[in-house]
Ligand code: HEM
């Protein structure tokens with residue numbers, strides 16, 4: 105019974121480096137808000153029972169309590185500000201500081217596919233050895249992958265539930281994102297932003313290869329090099 | 330000048346109202362704030378039925394994807410295929426469900442109906458400052474409603490881009506196949522904004538200028554404070570929405586490129602404009618319910634509201650901060666992530682005034698003498714459900730956590746805990762509480778309690794599991810969750826939610842019966858059936874044109890003087906001239 109209250113019962117398996125930190129923060133907020141809710145609900149139920157109307161008892165005539173009001177204002181403010189301070193560095197690391205990497209792909213959303221462009225062995229986009237695949241993203245495990253996200257038509261959202269990454273893809277600009285997968289396997293890449301009648305079912309696949317498999321896959325795609 | 334005693338007040342000031350106005354001026358184009366309030370109420374309740382049916386159709390599709398919805402075989406192709414909902418129609422359904430519930434149910438009832446009904450009656454005025462403008466406000470709003478409903482019948486169907494209408498999806502017909510549907514959506518909301526502007530100006534002017542003698546700012550009931558703040562929010566937020574809508578219409582119809590990158594436009598501009606309006610708007614939906622809750626809670630705890638002044642300051646604080654948090658809807662949008670951090674901090678801070686209000690409500694219960702009437706039960710539900718909605722907001726305020734739960738059912742759960750759990754329970758509390766004043770008859774208590782308990786239980790069965798779907802990663806606005814492997818294990822939850830939603834829909838039947846039955850056959854209410862303090866209870870039920878006979882009440886006390894030790898009764902109406910030493914302090 106108790107396992108239904110655990111987040112990991114419901115969360116998709118995490119296979120990214122920063123995903124574990126996001127889950128940790130998720131847990132911190134879950135416990136803090138959980139305790140807050142239980143306290144408020146318990147107080148409310150208790151008051152409703154104790155102070156229910158009974159003949160001959162009058163309500164107390166009080167208008168407030170300044171000390172109490174200051175205490176709960178400051179207490180709440182402290183908790184939420186600490187949560188903000190805890191969130192900031194992780195956010196900055198994920199969205200602001202893209203680590204260097206030689207594994208790069210361009211992901212372009214369009215109604216209703218993910219076009220994945222690989223730069224090929226020369227590591228440069230828009231050269232003869234580029235290869236484009238629809239809805240298939242292949243990456244090696246334990247390596248930082250840089251994604252250059254854009255869209256050809258409307259807004260889409262690049263969502264990797266198992267890596268806890270979500271970033272909208274906008275037409276007219278390119279946004280950088282990154283992730284590092286920690287476990288080989290095949291994971292889904294749904295679109296998370298309404299993009300038209302085919303939004304549901306706009307779905308790509310992320311294949312995380314072990315180092316050796318990845319080499320094999322590269323060889324298959326670019327046999328001449 | 331001499332004191333305006335005897336002569337002036339004895340004069341039948343309102344003699345003009347004894348004229349026969351005829352059917353049209355009395356029931357249709359009335360300028361009486363109470364009639365206009367009822368018109369808003371019936372408009373809102375009618376639209377609630379439509380909005381609710383749309384939601385049930387959505388739920389059917391999510392539980393049993395691509396099977397025929399029972400009873401909908403008659404809808405012609407291409408909107409439905411022998412009762413089966415295609416994805417285009419599904420997108421239209423959730424767009425219109427939210428649009429109708431937000432703009433044509435909650436706003437007309439909480440702001441339109443109760444704003445109109447309560448403001449003059451609770452501040453001691455005979456009507457609104459601008460009665461004709463008030464009438465116009467309703468009829469312009471009704472036109473907006475007709476335009477909105479027309480959208481269902483145009484070729485291509487109604488708007489299908491979500492209530493948030495993100496560009497470029499909404500800015501070009503080819504992206505959705507919807508042409509006039511989206512245009513009418515924009516036009517209707519522009520018209521509705523004009524209606525709300527007229528209402529807001531009226532509310533603000535009336536509250537500033539027409540308070541009865543003795544009704545100082547800090548003797549105003551909290552529901553009036555909240556409506557005052559709401560009117561200011563609307564006045565400042567709506568022009569931004571209308572500008573955005575006009576630009577969207579130009580992009581669609583005149584070939585401009587405000588939001589289309591191919592012509593140098595900026596898709597994020599729409600989101601900034603929309604949410605700059607949108608976040609204050611969500612407070613427009615909740616603040617009146619907070620006001621209602623404060624008044625009902627104090628009345629049925631027979632106890633002064635705890636921390637009246639901090640309640641007022643919290644309202645003002647929320648109103649101020651609500652201009653600084655819009656970016657929390659755009660954390661993952663491609664907006665500069667550094668900006669995301671500052672919006673995270675402001676969003677965390679806006680949770681503080683919400684918490685203050687909650688603690689003050691608990692403080693009001695403490696030491697009370699609590700009566701569990703139907704309005705009180707709905708108020709208690711409002712408070713506890715709002716707590717859940719406020720707490721879930723903190724998850725999304727944390728930018729890294731939001732990265733995962735943004736655009737999932739976690740957001741859908743949050744929305745419904747604040748807007749259904751908050752605004753709708755507040756709305757029911759208000760209807761049960763002021764129905765006797767509006768119509769002169771009591772609603773039936775046992776039926777009310779049946780309605781309440783069924784609604785409360787079914788509501789939680791519908792929306793608690795949506796948090797789980799969100800934690801599981803299920804995206805909002807998807808047509809068919811069974812298309813995704815990682816969601817397969819969650820499908821039984823979708824079925825459970827849908828069954829609960831059907832129960833929730835059926836649970837409204839006792840309310841409808843109670844409402845119409847009480848309208849004609851309810852027990853006569855008398856002036857003050859709840860033994861409450863505020864001024865509306867000093868007028869007859871229902872109040873006549875002009876509200877009070879010859880004399881406007883004079884106010885001597887604050888609105889929440891319950892169980893004052895020196896007074897024999899446990900309430901002390903605001904217009905009671907009784908001099909009570911214990912009150913000197915307050
Ligand atoms: C404690 C206070 C609150 C906090 C911290 C909070 C926080 C948030 C955040 C961060 C989001 C954006 C989530 C996302 O899209 O990823 C959000 C969405 C939303 N909130 Fe709140 N919220 C609070 C209270 C409220 C209240 C009182 C209401 C309304 C009555 C409300 C209504 C909404 C709605 C309607 C949305 C979703 C809009 C949409 O995308 O369709 N929230 N909230």
Ligand SMILES: [Cu+2]
Pocket residue numbers: 260261295296297298299300302303304306
């Ligand atoms: Cu999409």
Ligand SMILES: [Cu+2]
Pocket residue numbers: 607608611654655657658
């Ligand atoms: Cu917001």
